[in-house]
Amino acid sequence: MSGAAVIELTSLSKRYGSTPAVDGLDWSGGRGVIGLLGPNGAGKSTLLRMLATVLAQDSGAIRVFGLDPAVADERLAIRRRLGYLPQEAGLYRNFTAYELVDYVAVLKEITNRPSRRDEVRRVLADVGLTDDMHRRIRTLSAGMQRRVALAAALLGHPDLLVLDEPSAGLDPDQRLRLRTVLSDVGQRATVVLSTHQTDEVAAFCQRVLVLDRGRLLFDGAPRDLAGRAADRVWVSDAPDAGALRSWVTGDGDIRNIGMPPPGASVVEPTLDDGYLLIATEDGART
Protein backbone atom coordinates (compact mmCIF):
# COMPACT_ATOMS: atom_id res chain seq x y z
CA MET A 1 0.00 0.00 0.00
CA SER A 2 1.55 3.31 -0.98
CA GLY A 3 0.90 6.76 -2.36
CA ALA A 4 -1.72 9.36 -1.57
CA ALA A 5 -5.23 8.41 -0.50
CA VAL A 6 -7.35 7.39 -3.48
CA ILE A 7 -10.42 6.83 -1.33
CA GLU A 8 -11.43 8.93 1.67
CA LEU A 9 -14.56 8.17 3.67
CA THR A 10 -15.73 10.50 6.43
CA SER A 11 -18.57 9.48 8.77
CA LEU A 12 -20.12 7.67 5.82
CA SER A 13 -23.60 6.28 6.52
CA LYS A 14 -26.31 4.60 4.52
CA ARG A 15 -29.54 3.08 5.82
CA TYR A 16 -32.20 0.90 4.25
CA GLY A 17 -35.31 1.77 6.25
CA SER A 18 -34.28 1.46 9.88
CA THR A 19 -31.40 -0.91 9.14
CA PRO A 20 -27.95 0.65 8.91
CA ALA A 21 -26.01 -0.78 5.96
CA VAL A 22 -22.97 1.45 6.47
CA ASP A 23 -22.70 3.14 9.84
CA GLY A 24 -20.42 6.14 10.28
CA LEU A 25 -17.41 4.78 8.42
CA ASP A 26 -14.13 6.73 8.55
CA TRP A 27 -11.42 5.29 6.35
CA SER A 28 -8.89 6.13 3.70
CA GLY A 29 -6.82 4.00 1.34
CA GLY A 30 -4.33 4.24 -1.50
CA ARG A 31 -2.81 1.96 -4.10
CA GLY A 32 -2.83 -1.82 -3.71
CA VAL A 33 -5.34 -4.63 -3.29
CA ILE A 34 -7.78 -4.11 -0.42
CA GLY A 35 -10.06 -6.95 0.67
CA LEU A 36 -13.41 -6.48 2.39
CA LEU A 37 -14.38 -9.35 4.66
CA GLY A 38 -17.65 -9.73 6.49
CA PRO A 39 -20.79 -11.83 6.77
CA ASN A 40 -23.80 -11.36 4.49
CA GLY A 41 -25.48 -8.04 5.31
CA ALA A 42 -22.24 -6.56 6.68
CA GLY A 43 -22.52 -3.63 4.26
CA LYS A 44 -19.78 -4.69 1.83
CA SER A 45 -21.87 -4.36 -1.35
CA THR A 46 -23.43 -1.09 -0.19
CA LEU A 47 -19.99 0.37 0.46
CA LEU A 48 -18.71 -0.84 -2.92
CA ARG A 49 -21.73 0.62 -4.72
CA MET A 50 -21.10 3.97 -3.08
CA LEU A 51 -17.42 3.80 -4.10
CA ALA A 52 -18.54 2.94 -7.63
CA THR A 53 -20.65 6.16 -7.70
CA VAL A 54 -23.91 4.29 -8.34
CA LEU A 55 -25.40 4.75 -4.86
CA ALA A 56 -25.67 7.98 -2.89
CA GLN A 57 -24.92 8.06 0.82
CA ASP A 58 -27.42 9.33 3.40
CA SER A 59 -24.79 11.30 5.31
CA GLY A 60 -21.04 11.74 5.53
CA ALA A 61 -18.65 12.24 2.65
CA ILE A 62 -16.87 10.20 -0.01
CA ARG A 63 -13.89 11.43 -1.95
CA VAL A 64 -12.46 9.32 -4.76
CA PHE A 65 -9.27 10.74 -6.32
CA GLY A 66 -10.15 13.80 -4.22
CA LEU A 67 -13.44 14.19 -6.14
CA ASP A 68 -16.99 14.20 -4.83
CA PRO A 69 -19.33 11.69 -6.57
CA ALA A 70 -22.33 13.85 -5.60
CA VAL A 71 -21.21 16.55 -8.05
CA ALA A 72 -22.11 15.59 -11.63
CA ASP A 73 -18.88 16.70 -13.33
CA GLU A 74 -16.73 15.16 -10.61
CA ARG A 75 -18.76 11.93 -10.76
CA LEU A 76 -18.08 11.79 -14.49
CA ALA A 77 -14.36 12.35 -13.87
CA ILE A 78 -14.35 9.48 -11.33
CA ARG A 79 -16.19 7.16 -13.72
CA ARG A 80 -13.57 7.81 -16.40
CA ARG A 81 -10.97 6.24 -14.07
CA LEU A 82 -13.17 3.51 -12.59
CA GLY A 83 -13.88 -0.17 -13.26
CA TYR A 84 -16.82 -1.77 -11.46
CA LEU A 85 -17.95 -5.36 -11.22
CA PRO A 86 -21.38 -5.51 -9.53
CA GLN A 87 -22.46 -8.50 -7.47
CA GLU A 88 -25.29 -9.25 -9.90
CA ALA A 89 -23.87 -8.35 -13.28
CA GLY A 90 -26.62 -9.04 -15.81
CA LEU A 91 -25.47 -9.58 -19.39
CA TYR A 92 -27.12 -9.57 -22.82
CA ARG A 93 -27.43 -13.29 -23.39
CA ASN A 94 -27.58 -13.00 -27.18
CA PHE A 95 -24.38 -10.99 -27.42
CA THR A 96 -21.05 -12.75 -27.83
CA ALA A 97 -18.47 -12.20 -25.08
CA TYR A 98 -16.60 -9.89 -27.47
CA GLU A 99 -19.71 -7.88 -28.35
CA LEU A 100 -20.66 -7.43 -24.71
CA VAL A 101 -17.23 -6.18 -23.67
CA ASP A 102 -17.09 -4.03 -26.81
CA TYR A 103 -20.43 -2.48 -25.84
CA VAL A 104 -19.14 -1.61 -22.36
CA ALA A 105 -16.00 -0.19 -24.01
CA VAL A 106 -18.28 2.17 -25.97
CA LEU A 107 -19.92 3.20 -22.70
CA LYS A 108 -16.42 3.82 -21.35
CA GLU A 109 -15.80 6.27 -24.19
CA ILE A 110 -13.24 4.14 -26.03
CA THR A 111 -14.58 5.36 -29.36
CA ASN A 112 -11.58 4.73 -31.62
CA ARG A 113 -12.44 1.37 -33.12
CA PRO A 114 -8.95 -0.14 -33.60
CA SER A 115 -7.98 0.90 -30.05
CA ARG A 116 -11.23 -0.49 -28.74
CA ARG A 117 -10.72 -3.79 -30.50
CA ASP A 118 -7.21 -4.14 -29.06
CA GLU A 119 -8.41 -3.23 -25.59
CA VAL A 120 -11.35 -5.66 -25.71
CA ARG A 121 -9.03 -8.46 -26.78
CA ARG A 122 -6.53 -7.57 -24.08
CA VAL A 123 -9.05 -7.77 -21.23
CA LEU A 124 -10.62 -10.95 -22.61
CA ALA A 125 -7.15 -12.50 -22.73
CA ASP A 126 -6.52 -11.32 -19.16
CA VAL A 127 -9.52 -13.30 -17.94
CA GLY A 128 -8.70 -16.31 -20.14
CA LEU A 129 -11.52 -15.97 -22.66
CA THR A 130 -9.55 -15.52 -25.87
CA ASP A 131 -10.70 -18.85 -27.25
CA ASP A 132 -14.34 -18.23 -26.28
CA MET A 133 -14.71 -14.57 -27.19
CA HIS A 134 -17.02 -15.24 -30.14
CA ARG A 135 -19.37 -17.54 -28.23
CA ARG A 136 -22.82 -16.28 -27.25
CA ILE A 137 -23.12 -15.38 -23.57
CA ARG A 138 -26.01 -17.83 -23.15
CA THR A 139 -23.70 -20.74 -24.10
CA LEU A 140 -21.06 -19.80 -21.51
CA SER A 141 -20.88 -21.32 -18.02
CA ALA A 142 -21.67 -19.14 -15.00
CA GLY A 143 -17.96 -18.83 -14.25
CA MET A 144 -17.20 -17.71 -17.80
CA GLN A 145 -20.04 -15.19 -17.69
CA ARG A 146 -18.55 -13.83 -14.49
CA ARG A 147 -15.23 -13.47 -16.27
CA VAL A 148 -16.89 -11.59 -19.14
CA ALA A 149 -18.22 -9.07 -16.60
CA LEU A 150 -14.79 -8.90 -14.98
CA ALA A 151 -13.20 -8.23 -18.38
CA ALA A 152 -15.61 -5.33 -18.83
CA ALA A 153 -14.51 -3.92 -15.47
CA LEU A 154 -10.83 -4.14 -16.49
CA LEU A 155 -11.35 -2.05 -19.65
CA GLY A 156 -9.28 1.10 -19.99
CA HIS A 157 -6.73 0.36 -17.23
CA PRO A 158 -8.85 1.87 -14.44
CA ASP A 159 -7.07 3.57 -11.55
CA LEU A 160 -9.73 2.25 -9.18
CA LEU A 161 -11.19 -1.21 -9.58
CA VAL A 162 -14.25 -1.99 -7.43
CA LEU A 163 -15.12 -5.68 -7.47
CA ASP A 164 -18.05 -7.22 -5.64
CA GLU A 165 -17.20 -10.88 -5.04
CA PRO A 166 -15.11 -11.29 -8.18
CA SER A 167 -14.26 -14.93 -7.47
CA ALA A 168 -17.87 -16.08 -6.99
CA GLY A 169 -18.55 -18.98 -9.34
CA LEU A 170 -14.94 -19.36 -10.47
CA ASP A 171 -13.15 -22.71 -10.30
CA PRO A 172 -9.71 -22.91 -8.61
CA ASP A 173 -7.83 -22.47 -11.87
CA GLN A 174 -9.83 -19.37 -12.75
CA ARG A 175 -9.42 -18.04 -9.20
CA LEU A 176 -5.69 -18.38 -9.52
CA ARG A 177 -5.74 -16.48 -12.81
CA LEU A 178 -7.92 -13.81 -11.22
CA ARG A 179 -5.44 -13.40 -8.38
CA THR A 180 -2.56 -13.02 -10.83
CA VAL A 181 -4.47 -10.40 -12.84
CA LEU A 182 -5.58 -8.43 -9.80
CA SER A 183 -2.12 -8.56 -8.23
CA ASP A 184 -0.76 -7.04 -11.44
CA VAL A 185 -3.43 -4.33 -11.43
CA GLY A 186 -2.77 -3.67 -7.75
CA GLN A 187 0.83 -2.73 -8.57
CA ARG A 188 -0.31 0.49 -10.24
CA ALA A 189 -3.92 0.99 -9.17
CA THR A 190 -6.31 0.60 -6.26
CA VAL A 191 -8.35 -2.58 -6.17
CA VAL A 192 -11.16 -2.90 -3.62
CA LEU A 193 -12.89 -6.26 -3.57
CA SER A 194 -15.34 -8.05 -1.33
CA THR A 195 -15.02 -11.72 -0.58
CA HIS A 196 -16.10 -14.41 1.83
CA GLN A 197 -12.84 -16.28 1.43
CA THR A 198 -10.05 -15.53 3.86
CA ASP A 199 -7.55 -17.54 1.78
CA GLU A 200 -8.15 -15.09 -1.03
CA VAL A 201 -7.34 -12.19 1.25
CA ALA A 202 -4.20 -13.99 2.43
CA ALA A 203 -3.09 -14.74 -1.12
CA PHE A 204 -2.98 -11.27 -2.59
CA CYS A 205 -4.52 -8.47 -0.51
CA GLN A 206 -2.13 -5.98 1.07
CA ARG A 207 -4.83 -4.67 3.35
CA VAL A 208 -7.99 -6.17 4.79
CA LEU A 209 -11.07 -4.52 6.25
CA VAL A 210 -13.52 -6.49 8.34
CA LEU A 211 -17.04 -5.10 8.29
CA ASP A 212 -20.07 -6.15 10.29
CA ARG A 213 -23.41 -4.38 10.41
CA GLY A 214 -21.89 -1.46 8.57
CA ARG A 215 -19.11 -0.87 11.09
CA LEU A 216 -15.38 -1.29 10.58
CA LEU A 217 -14.10 -3.94 13.00
CA PHE A 218 -10.58 -4.28 11.64
CA ASP A 219 -8.27 -2.44 9.25
CA GLY A 220 -4.77 -3.71 8.69
CA ALA A 221 -2.50 -6.24 7.00
CA PRO A 222 -3.81 -9.82 6.66
CA ARG A 223 -1.06 -11.12 8.94
CA ASP A 224 -2.18 -8.68 11.63
CA LEU A 225 -5.73 -10.03 11.36
CA ALA A 226 -4.41 -13.53 12.03
CA GLY A 227 -2.23 -12.02 14.77
CA ARG A 228 -5.34 -10.79 16.59
CA ALA A 229 -5.98 -14.43 17.49
CA ALA A 230 -2.41 -15.12 18.71
CA ASP A 231 -2.55 -17.20 21.91
CA ARG A 232 -6.36 -17.29 21.60
CA VAL A 233 -6.74 -20.52 19.58
CA TRP A 234 -6.46 -24.03 20.94
CA VAL A 235 -7.45 -27.52 19.94
CA SER A 236 -9.18 -30.07 22.14
CA ASP A 237 -10.95 -33.41 21.92
CA ALA A 238 -14.35 -31.98 22.90
CA PRO A 239 -15.98 -28.53 22.58
CA ASP A 240 -14.71 -26.22 25.31
CA ALA A 241 -17.56 -24.56 27.24
CA GLY A 242 -15.36 -21.54 27.93
CA ALA A 243 -14.62 -20.89 24.25
CA LEU A 244 -16.26 -18.08 22.30
CA ARG A 245 -16.56 -20.36 19.25
CA SER A 246 -15.75 -24.04 18.71
CA TRP A 247 -15.89 -26.07 15.53
CA VAL A 248 -14.77 -29.43 14.21
CA THR A 249 -11.78 -29.33 11.88
CA GLY A 250 -11.18 -31.60 8.91
CA ASP A 251 -9.01 -33.96 10.94
CA GLY A 252 -11.65 -34.42 13.64
CA ASP A 253 -10.17 -32.11 16.30
CA ILE A 254 -12.18 -29.37 17.95
CA ARG A 255 -10.76 -25.91 17.30
CA ASN A 256 -11.63 -23.25 19.87
CA ILE A 257 -11.18 -19.50 19.99
CA GLY A 258 -11.44 -17.33 23.09
CA MET A 259 -9.39 -17.34 26.29
CA PRO A 260 -7.68 -20.74 26.44
CA PRO A 261 -7.85 -22.58 29.77
CA PRO A 262 -4.58 -23.43 31.57
CA GLY A 263 -2.77 -26.29 29.89
CA ALA A 264 -4.68 -25.97 26.58
CA SER A 265 -2.81 -26.85 23.36
CA VAL A 266 -2.54 -23.40 21.87
CA VAL A 267 -1.93 -23.41 18.12
CA GLU A 268 -0.80 -20.92 15.47
CA PRO A 269 -3.78 -18.75 14.45
CA THR A 270 -4.99 -18.46 10.87
CA LEU A 271 -6.75 -15.59 9.14
CA ASP A 272 -10.04 -17.42 9.69
CA ASP A 273 -9.34 -17.52 13.44
CA GLY A 274 -8.61 -13.79 13.54
CA TYR A 275 -11.72 -12.97 11.55
CA LEU A 276 -13.99 -15.22 13.63
CA LEU A 277 -12.56 -13.91 16.90
CA ILE A 278 -13.15 -10.27 15.95
CA ALA A 279 -16.66 -10.95 14.61
CA THR A 280 -17.63 -13.06 17.64
CA GLU A 281 -16.27 -10.61 20.21
CA ASP A 282 -18.11 -7.79 18.48
CA GLY A 283 -21.33 -9.82 18.42
CA ALA A 284 -20.99 -10.50 22.15
CA ARG A 285 -20.51 -6.80 22.91
CA THR A 286 -23.60 -5.59 20.99
Add this chain to the structure above:
Amino acid sequence: MTAVDEWHVSDHELERYVNHTIPTFARASVESHLLECDRCRGELTSVHPRPVRASAADEVWARIADRIDVAARPLRSSTTVLQVSTSSPLLILATLAVALGVITSVAIASAAAPRASLPLFVMLAPLAPVIGAVLAFQTGIDPAGQLAAATPLASGRLSFLRALSSCGLSLVAVAVSSVFVPVGLDDVAVWLLPGLALTALVVAISTWVDPSRVALGLVGGWVVAVSVWSWGPRSQSVRLDLGDFAAERRSVQLALIGVTICSAVVAFVRRNELPVWRSR
Protein backbone atom coordinates in the same frame (compact mmCIF):
# COMPACT_ATOMS: atom_id res chain seq x y z
CA MET B 1 6.54 -17.22 3.64
CA THR B 2 9.02 -19.42 5.43
CA ALA B 3 8.06 -23.01 4.65
CA VAL B 4 7.49 -22.35 0.97
CA ASP B 5 10.94 -20.86 0.48
CA GLU B 6 12.51 -24.28 0.72
CA TRP B 7 10.72 -25.83 -2.23
CA HIS B 8 9.39 -24.49 -5.50
CA VAL B 9 7.32 -25.89 -8.32
CA SER B 10 9.49 -26.97 -11.25
CA ASP B 11 8.99 -25.47 -14.71
CA HIS B 12 7.86 -28.87 -15.95
CA GLU B 13 5.21 -29.14 -13.23
CA LEU B 14 4.04 -25.60 -13.91
CA GLU B 15 3.62 -26.40 -17.59
CA ARG B 16 1.63 -29.50 -16.74
CA TYR B 17 -0.47 -27.44 -14.33
CA VAL B 18 -1.23 -24.85 -17.01
CA ASN B 19 -1.98 -27.54 -19.59
CA HIS B 20 -4.25 -29.48 -17.21
CA THR B 21 -2.11 -32.63 -17.58
CA ILE B 22 -1.11 -32.83 -13.93
CA PRO B 23 -2.80 -35.44 -11.67
CA THR B 24 -5.56 -34.04 -9.46
CA PHE B 25 -3.76 -34.59 -6.14
CA ALA B 26 -0.61 -32.91 -7.46
CA ARG B 27 -2.72 -30.10 -8.91
CA ALA B 28 -4.12 -29.28 -5.46
CA SER B 29 -0.61 -29.33 -4.02
CA VAL B 30 0.78 -27.06 -6.73
CA GLU B 31 -2.14 -24.68 -6.35
CA SER B 32 -1.83 -24.35 -2.60
CA HIS B 33 1.89 -23.65 -3.05
CA LEU B 34 1.20 -21.06 -5.75
CA LEU B 35 -1.15 -19.23 -3.45
CA GLU B 36 1.65 -18.80 -0.94
CA CYS B 37 4.68 -18.32 -3.17
CA ASP B 38 5.30 -15.07 -5.06
CA ARG B 39 8.24 -16.56 -6.94
CA CYS B 40 6.23 -19.47 -8.39
CA ARG B 41 3.32 -17.18 -9.25
CA GLY B 42 5.80 -15.11 -11.22
CA GLU B 43 7.05 -18.26 -12.93
CA LEU B 44 3.48 -19.21 -13.74
CA THR B 45 2.98 -15.89 -15.50
CA SER B 46 5.98 -16.59 -17.73
CA VAL B 47 4.78 -20.12 -18.48
CA HIS B 48 1.39 -18.76 -19.49
CA PRO B 49 2.29 -15.39 -20.98
CA ARG B 50 -0.36 -12.75 -21.36
CA PRO B 51 -1.89 -11.42 -23.51
CA VAL B 52 -2.53 -14.62 -25.41
CA ARG B 53 -1.75 -14.22 -29.10
CA ALA B 54 -4.85 -14.13 -31.24
CA SER B 55 -5.36 -16.98 -33.70
CA ALA B 56 -4.57 -16.55 -37.40
CA ALA B 57 -8.29 -16.37 -38.19
CA ASP B 58 -8.72 -13.61 -35.63
CA GLU B 59 -5.83 -11.67 -37.15
CA VAL B 60 -7.38 -11.95 -40.62
CA TRP B 61 -10.74 -10.88 -39.26
CA ALA B 62 -9.11 -7.96 -37.47
CA ARG B 63 -7.52 -6.78 -40.74
CA ILE B 64 -10.88 -7.05 -42.54
CA ALA B 65 -12.52 -5.12 -39.69
CA ASP B 66 -9.86 -2.43 -40.06
CA ARG B 67 -10.58 -2.06 -43.78
CA ILE B 68 -14.30 -1.83 -43.12
CA ASP B 69 -13.63 0.64 -40.35
CA VAL B 70 -11.69 2.97 -42.64
CA ALA B 71 -14.46 2.81 -45.25
CA ALA B 72 -17.13 3.44 -42.63
CA ARG B 73 -15.27 6.17 -40.74
CA PRO B 74 -17.82 8.89 -41.52
CA LEU B 75 -20.51 6.67 -40.01
CA ARG B 76 -18.49 5.68 -36.95
CA SER B 77 -20.05 8.05 -34.47
CA SER B 78 -23.56 7.23 -35.64
CA THR B 79 -22.97 3.47 -35.38
CA THR B 80 -21.67 3.94 -31.84
CA VAL B 81 -24.82 5.87 -31.02
CA LEU B 82 -26.88 3.13 -32.63
CA GLN B 83 -25.07 0.40 -30.69
CA VAL B 84 -25.67 2.13 -27.39
CA SER B 85 -29.19 3.32 -27.99
CA THR B 86 -30.53 0.02 -29.28
CA SER B 87 -28.68 -2.24 -26.87
CA SER B 88 -31.71 -2.99 -24.70
CA PRO B 89 -34.05 -5.36 -26.58
CA LEU B 90 -36.50 -5.16 -23.68
CA LEU B 91 -36.78 -1.40 -24.14
CA ILE B 92 -37.46 -1.77 -27.86
CA LEU B 93 -40.17 -4.34 -27.20
CA ALA B 94 -41.73 -2.25 -24.43
CA THR B 95 -41.74 0.84 -26.65
CA LEU B 96 -43.43 -1.01 -29.49
CA ALA B 97 -45.94 -2.46 -27.04
CA VAL B 98 -46.85 1.02 -25.80
CA ALA B 99 -47.25 2.36 -29.35
CA LEU B 100 -49.39 -0.57 -30.37
CA GLY B 101 -51.41 -0.24 -27.16
CA VAL B 102 -52.20 3.36 -28.04
CA ILE B 103 -53.30 2.56 -31.55
CA THR B 104 -55.32 -0.46 -30.44
CA SER B 105 -57.17 1.65 -27.86
CA VAL B 106 -58.02 4.21 -30.52
CA ALA B 107 -59.11 1.51 -32.98
CA ILE B 108 -61.42 -0.09 -30.39
CA ALA B 109 -62.84 3.30 -29.42
CA SER B 110 -63.29 4.13 -33.08
CA ALA B 111 -65.39 1.01 -33.62
CA ALA B 112 -67.50 1.66 -30.51
CA ALA B 113 -67.97 5.43 -30.87
CA PRO B 114 -66.70 6.86 -34.16
CA ARG B 115 -67.00 10.49 -33.02
CA ALA B 116 -64.70 9.83 -30.05
CA SER B 117 -61.90 8.31 -32.09
CA LEU B 118 -60.27 11.55 -33.21
CA PRO B 119 -60.01 13.28 -29.82
CA LEU B 120 -58.89 9.99 -28.32
CA PHE B 121 -56.13 9.68 -30.91
CA VAL B 122 -54.97 13.24 -30.29
CA MET B 123 -55.03 12.54 -26.58
CA LEU B 124 -53.17 9.20 -26.64
CA ALA B 125 -50.79 9.34 -29.61
CA PRO B 126 -48.40 11.91 -28.07
CA LEU B 127 -48.18 9.75 -24.95
CA ALA B 128 -46.44 6.88 -26.77
CA PRO B 129 -43.10 8.70 -27.25
CA VAL B 130 -43.33 10.12 -23.72
CA ILE B 131 -43.81 6.68 -22.18
CA GLY B 132 -41.10 5.27 -24.47
CA ALA B 133 -38.67 7.92 -23.23
CA VAL B 134 -39.56 7.33 -19.58
CA LEU B 135 -38.99 3.60 -20.05
CA ALA B 136 -35.50 4.42 -21.31
CA PHE B 137 -34.66 5.94 -17.92
CA GLN B 138 -35.56 2.81 -15.97
CA THR B 139 -32.39 0.94 -14.98
CA GLY B 140 -34.37 -2.29 -14.66
CA ILE B 141 -35.23 -2.27 -18.37
CA ASP B 142 -31.59 -3.00 -19.20
CA PRO B 143 -30.35 -6.51 -18.29
CA ALA B 144 -26.78 -5.20 -18.24
CA GLY B 145 -27.78 -1.99 -16.46
CA GLN B 146 -25.72 -2.75 -13.36
CA LEU B 147 -22.64 -3.32 -15.49
CA ALA B 148 -23.23 -0.06 -17.36
CA ALA B 149 -24.16 1.99 -14.30
CA ALA B 150 -20.66 3.15 -13.35
CA THR B 151 -19.49 4.03 -16.86
CA PRO B 152 -19.09 7.64 -18.06
CA LEU B 153 -21.92 7.36 -20.57
CA ALA B 154 -24.31 6.22 -17.82
CA SER B 155 -24.02 9.69 -16.32
CA GLY B 156 -27.05 10.58 -18.42
CA ARG B 157 -25.97 10.31 -22.03
CA LEU B 158 -26.81 6.60 -22.22
CA SER B 159 -30.37 7.27 -21.07
CA PHE B 160 -30.72 10.25 -23.39
CA LEU B 161 -29.60 8.20 -26.38
CA ARG B 162 -32.03 5.46 -25.45
CA ALA B 163 -34.82 7.96 -24.87
CA LEU B 164 -34.12 9.37 -28.33
CA SER B 165 -34.26 5.97 -30.02
CA SER B 166 -37.30 4.91 -28.01
CA CYS B 167 -39.11 8.15 -28.83
CA GLY B 168 -38.23 7.82 -32.52
CA LEU B 169 -39.36 4.22 -32.63
CA SER B 170 -42.71 4.96 -31.00
CA LEU B 171 -43.31 7.91 -33.32
CA VAL B 172 -42.70 5.71 -36.36
CA ALA B 173 -44.95 2.99 -34.93
CA VAL B 174 -47.76 5.46 -34.24
CA ALA B 175 -47.35 7.13 -37.66
CA VAL B 176 -47.54 3.79 -39.45
CA SER B 177 -50.51 2.69 -37.38
CA SER B 178 -52.36 5.97 -37.89
CA VAL B 179 -53.64 4.73 -41.25
CA PHE B 180 -56.24 2.86 -39.21
CA VAL B 181 -57.68 6.03 -37.67
CA PRO B 182 -59.14 9.07 -39.39
CA VAL B 183 -55.99 11.18 -39.29
CA GLY B 184 -54.18 11.88 -42.51
CA LEU B 185 -50.49 12.56 -42.95
CA ASP B 186 -51.39 16.23 -43.51
CA ASP B 187 -52.63 16.36 -39.95
CA VAL B 188 -49.50 14.89 -38.46
CA ALA B 189 -48.73 18.13 -36.63
CA VAL B 190 -51.75 17.71 -34.42
CA TRP B 191 -50.22 14.79 -32.54
CA LEU B 192 -46.55 14.78 -33.53
CA LEU B 193 -45.69 18.26 -32.28
CA PRO B 194 -47.32 17.81 -28.85
CA GLY B 195 -45.63 14.39 -28.64
CA LEU B 196 -42.20 15.82 -29.36
CA ALA B 197 -42.69 18.78 -27.04
CA LEU B 198 -43.92 16.61 -24.14
CA THR B 199 -41.08 14.11 -24.61
CA ALA B 200 -38.40 16.79 -24.78
CA LEU B 201 -39.84 18.45 -21.67
CA VAL B 202 -39.77 15.14 -19.77
CA VAL B 203 -36.16 14.50 -20.77
CA ALA B 204 -35.06 18.03 -19.84
CA ILE B 205 -36.83 18.12 -16.47
CA SER B 206 -35.60 14.61 -15.65
CA THR B 207 -32.13 16.12 -15.16
CA TRP B 208 -33.59 17.55 -11.93
CA VAL B 209 -36.25 15.08 -10.81
CA ASP B 210 -37.39 11.50 -11.43
CA PRO B 211 -38.63 11.26 -15.05
CA SER B 212 -41.59 9.08 -14.03
CA ARG B 213 -42.98 11.87 -11.85
CA VAL B 214 -42.38 14.49 -14.51
CA ALA B 215 -44.13 12.35 -17.12
CA LEU B 216 -47.04 11.64 -14.82
CA GLY B 217 -47.60 15.36 -14.27
CA LEU B 218 -47.26 16.36 -17.92
CA VAL B 219 -49.26 13.44 -19.26
CA GLY B 220 -52.02 14.09 -16.72
CA GLY B 221 -52.11 17.74 -17.75
CA TRP B 222 -52.27 16.85 -21.45
CA VAL B 223 -55.10 14.33 -20.96
CA VAL B 224 -57.14 16.84 -18.95
CA ALA B 225 -56.51 19.60 -21.49
CA VAL B 226 -57.59 17.49 -24.48
CA SER B 227 -60.61 16.16 -22.56
CA VAL B 228 -61.78 19.66 -21.67
CA TRP B 229 -61.13 20.85 -25.21
CA SER B 230 -63.02 17.98 -26.79
CA TRP B 231 -65.80 17.20 -24.37
CA GLY B 232 -65.97 20.17 -22.00
CA PRO B 233 -68.81 22.69 -21.64
CA ARG B 234 -67.54 24.84 -24.52
CA SER B 235 -66.64 21.91 -26.72
CA GLN B 236 -69.21 22.81 -29.36
CA SER B 237 -67.73 26.26 -29.93
CA VAL B 238 -64.04 25.37 -29.62
CA ARG B 239 -64.34 21.90 -31.05
CA LEU B 240 -60.94 20.55 -31.99
CA ASP B 241 -60.55 21.28 -35.65
CA LEU B 242 -57.72 19.36 -37.20
CA GLY B 243 -57.56 21.40 -40.36
CA ASP B 244 -57.61 24.62 -38.40
CA PHE B 245 -54.86 23.47 -36.05
CA ALA B 246 -52.63 21.92 -38.67
CA ALA B 247 -52.94 24.62 -41.30
CA GLU B 248 -53.67 27.84 -39.49
CA ARG B 249 -52.58 27.67 -35.86
CA ARG B 250 -49.01 28.49 -36.80
CA SER B 251 -48.40 30.24 -33.50
CA VAL B 252 -49.31 27.12 -31.54
CA GLN B 253 -47.13 24.97 -33.77
CA LEU B 254 -44.20 27.35 -33.43
CA ALA B 255 -44.65 27.41 -29.68
CA LEU B 256 -44.52 23.61 -29.57
CA ILE B 257 -41.42 23.56 -31.78
CA GLY B 258 -39.85 26.19 -29.52
CA VAL B 259 -40.57 24.12 -26.41
CA THR B 260 -39.02 21.08 -28.11
CA ILE B 261 -35.84 22.89 -29.13
CA CYS B 262 -35.39 24.68 -25.78
CA SER B 263 -35.93 21.43 -23.86
CA ALA B 264 -33.46 19.61 -26.10
CA VAL B 265 -30.85 22.30 -25.46
CA VAL B 266 -31.41 22.12 -21.69
CA ALA B 267 -31.15 18.31 -21.80
CA PHE B 268 -27.92 18.51 -23.80
CA VAL B 269 -26.33 21.06 -21.50
CA ARG B 270 -27.30 19.05 -18.41
CA ARG B 271 -26.59 15.64 -19.97
CA ASN B 272 -24.36 14.51 -17.10
CA GLU B 273 -26.77 15.57 -14.36
CA LEU B 274 -29.25 12.73 -14.51
CA PRO B 275 -30.04 11.79 -10.89
CA VAL B 276 -31.79 8.51 -11.68
CA TRP B 277 -28.51 6.65 -12.17
CA ARG B 278 -27.60 7.27 -8.54
CA SER B 279 -30.25 5.48 -6.54
CA ARG B 280 -30.86 6.52 -2.96
